[in-house]
Amino acid sequence: FRTIPAKLTPADPNADIQFVLSDSYGVGDVAEVKIKNIGSLTYTYQSTFTACTLRYLDPKGREFIIPEGTHCDIVMTAEIKPGETATLFKWDFEECTQDAWGCVKSRPLSPGTYKIRGSFSTKDRAKTVVTEKGILIQK
Numbered sequence: 858f859r860t861i862p863a864k865l866t867p868a869d870p871n872a873d874i875q876f877v878l879s880d881s882y883g884v885g886d887v888a889e890v891k892i893k894n895i896g897s898l899t900y901t902y903q904s905t906f907t908a909c910t911l912r913y914l915d916p917k918g919r920e921f922i923i924p925e926g927t928h929c930d931i932v933m934t935a936e937i938k939p940g941e942t943a944t945l946f947k948w949d950f951e952e953c954t955q956d957a958w959g960c961v962k963s964r965p966l967s968p969g970t971y972k973i974r975g976s977f978s979t980k981d982r983a984k985t986v987v988t989e990k991g992i993l994i995q996k
Contacts, residue, residue, distance in 0.1 A: 866976065868989035874900055874977045876990035877942060883995050884965055887949045890973070893942040898984060900977040904935035907945035910976075913952075916969035922953045924960035936980070950994055966994050 873896025878888055890908070894900060903910040909929030913921050925946045937943045950971075955962035974989040 866987045868974055868987045872896075872977075872986040872988040873898060874902075874937070874975070874986055874988050876973060876975070876988060878973070878990050878992060880991070881993035881995055882950060884950070884968065887947055888992075890945045890948050891942055892937060892945060892975070892977070892988075894937045894939050896986075897939050898979050899936050899938045900986070901934045901936055901980050902943065902945070902975075902977055903932065905931045905933040908948070911945075912974045914972040914974070915952075915966075916971065922956060922960075923948060924951055924953045924963045927953055927956045928959040937977075968994050968996050970994075 873894060875893050875895055877891035877893050882888055892902065906926075906929045908923055908926035911926065913923055913926070915921060925948055935943070950966045951963040952966055953960035953963045971992050971994060972989055973992065974987065976985055976987045978985040
């Protein structure tokens with residue numbers, strides 16, 4: 858499942874929720890994908906299969922899936938309170954090229970600038986923020 862609408866909502870560079878990632882990584886690196894709540898409200902995020910609810914875009918804007926973002930059959934949420942940081946998952950910067958209820962074939966991302974984006978809402982859904990982080994993958 859995907860909780861982010863099919864249409865890409867513009868990301869807010871000052872959103873209450875921010876990704877905590879380095880600006881660049883080398884091919885073969887693994888990163889801990891984290892979010893930080895820099896706002897004053899409590900938000901929710903998918904706590905099981907966390908990579909499933911995020912979107913990944915290549916340098917040309919093409920959306921793709923990652924191995925950590927497949928087999929998305931359990932929905933459980935957790936809260937991230939103001940000032941908190943939450944680790945979502947580890948990403949080895951691979952793209953899933955064959956998904957059969959779980960990634961059965963993948964390949965490393967080529968060097969370039971990629972984007973990860975997410976939509977996060979308050980528990981009552983009164984406020985939703987969209988945040989994005991650009992990541993440079995280098996040789």
